[in-house]
Amino acid sequence: LKAEAEQAIQGAKDLETLKQLRVKYLGKKGELTAVLRGMGELSAEERPVIGKLANDIRQTLERILDEKETALEKAAMEARLKEETIDVTLPGVPRPLGSIHPLTAVIQQVENIFIGMGFEVAEGPEVEKDWYNFEALNMPKDHPARDMQDSFYITREILLRTQTSPVQVRTLQAKEGKVPVRMICPGKVYRRDDDDATHSHQFTQIEGLVVDRGVSMSELKGTLLAFAKQMFGEDHEFRFRPSYFPFTEPSMEMDMSCMICGGEGCRICKETGWIEILGAGMVHPNVLEKSGYNAERYTGFAFGMGVERIAMIKYGIDDIRHFYTNDLRVLRQFQSV
Numbered sequence: 001l002k003a004e005a006e007q008a009i010q011g012a013k014d015l016e017t018l019k020q021l022r023v024k025y026l027g028k029k030g031e032l033t034a035v036l037r038g039m040g041e042l043s044a045e046e047r048p049v050i051g052k053l054a055n056d057i058r059q060t061l062e063r064i065l066d067e068k069e070t071a072l073e074k075a076a077m078e079a080r081l082k083e084e085t086i087d088v089t090l091p092g093v094p095r096p097l098g099s100i101h102p103l104t105a106v107i108q109q110v111e112n113i114f115i116g117m118g119f120e121v122a123e124g125p126e127v128e129k130d131w132y133n134f135e136a137l138n139m140p141k142d143h144p145a146r147d148m149q150d151s152f153y154i155t156r157e158i159l160l161r162t163q164t165s166p167v168q169v170r171t172l173q174a175k176e177g178k179v180p181v182r183m184i185c186p187g188k189v190y191r192r193d194d195d196d197a198t199h200s201h202q203f204t205q206i207e208g209l210v211v212d213r214g215v216s217m218s219e220l221k222g223t224l225l226a227f228a229k230q231m232f233g234e235d236h237e238f239r240f241r242p243s244y245f246p247f248t249e250p251s252m253e254m255d256m257s258c259m260i261c262g263g264e265g266c267r268i269c270k271e272t273g274w275i276e277i278l279g280a281g282m283v284h285p286n287v288l289e290k291s292g293y294n295a296e297r298y299t300g301f302a303f304g305m306g307v308e309r310i311a312m313i314k315y316g317i318d319d320i321r322h323f324y325t326n327d328l329r330v331l332r333q334f335q336s337v
């Protein structure tokens with residue numbers, strides 16, 4: 001029995017077989033156990049002899065079973081380690097990386113430039129009261145200038161804001177007549193336009209406002225020139241042209257020369273060699289008064305620009321719809337911006 005068991009144990013190829021062998025020889029119904037159980041039938045002389053023998057065998061078998069088990073476990077572990085070896089020289093699996101959307105990138109650039117000039121960044125609601133969007137900005141209900149900004153009305157008094165100027169009104173109100181006010185407000189605006197290469201019913205604006213004692217037109221021009229040079233580079237010329245906005249007087253628009261661009265990059269450039277980049281002006285006294293500021297004491301300037309327009313000019317994008325269609329071929333070109 002001992003010899004047979006030893007041979008079987010040494011020959012076991014895996015842990016499962018070994019477990020079965022342990023049961024077979026040493027288990028409750030095992031062969032050695034049967035011998036020990038049969039001891040009662042033996043004579044008094046035989047009993048101690050056979051008993052000792054059986055116990056010795058049991059101990060031996062237990063020892064070699066344990067040894068074999070350790071050996072098999074070690075072998076199994078080694079096999080697994082060998083199989084799971086990692087080849088660190090294999091090329092990795094590249095994961096697609098997202099990037100900042102060009103409109104977000106331009107907003108951040110504009111914000112950084114103005115923050116550098118001491119401006120704060122403010123935000124306001126996109127669903128706005130008619131009063132903030134128009135009335136407080138010197139555009140009463142029957143004002144013809146309302147036609148310049150065809151609006152999405154929700155009720156008679158509530159609409160999707162057509163410009164970010166209402167944020168400036170809200171900021172003035174919150175400041176309760178105190179100066180200085182130096183803020184810009186980026187955000188989405190909505191107008192009833194048919195979408196095409198240069199129009200979108202939803203687009204993005206950044207407007208700015210400064211109110212203080214003795215704010216002048218020359219400060220406005222200096223601020224805008226400093227901004228534009230940082231945004232577009234020193235190589236461009238800029239000019240101011242008289243214009244009209246109901247909330248500023250006098251009003252003007254700022255143009256940038258696009259003579260130096262040639263070939264593909266500047267298709268957006270007009271025949272004249274100038275392209276409009278923003279509107280601006282001295283805050284109309286009515287606007288200051290409506291927001292609780294004494295227009296005798298304080299003056300201010302305001303400006304507003306379309307973010308899509310700035311991005312199109314800066315990066316030579318010829319269709320505003322590229323910003324909204326999420327074409328990865330377009331977006332990937334802005335990964336380094």
Ligand code: PHE
Pocket residue numbers: 162163164165207208245248279280281302303304305
């Ligand atoms: N809110 C104006 C617009 O959307 C832009 C602007 C702002 C013009 C401030 C002048 C001063 O047309």
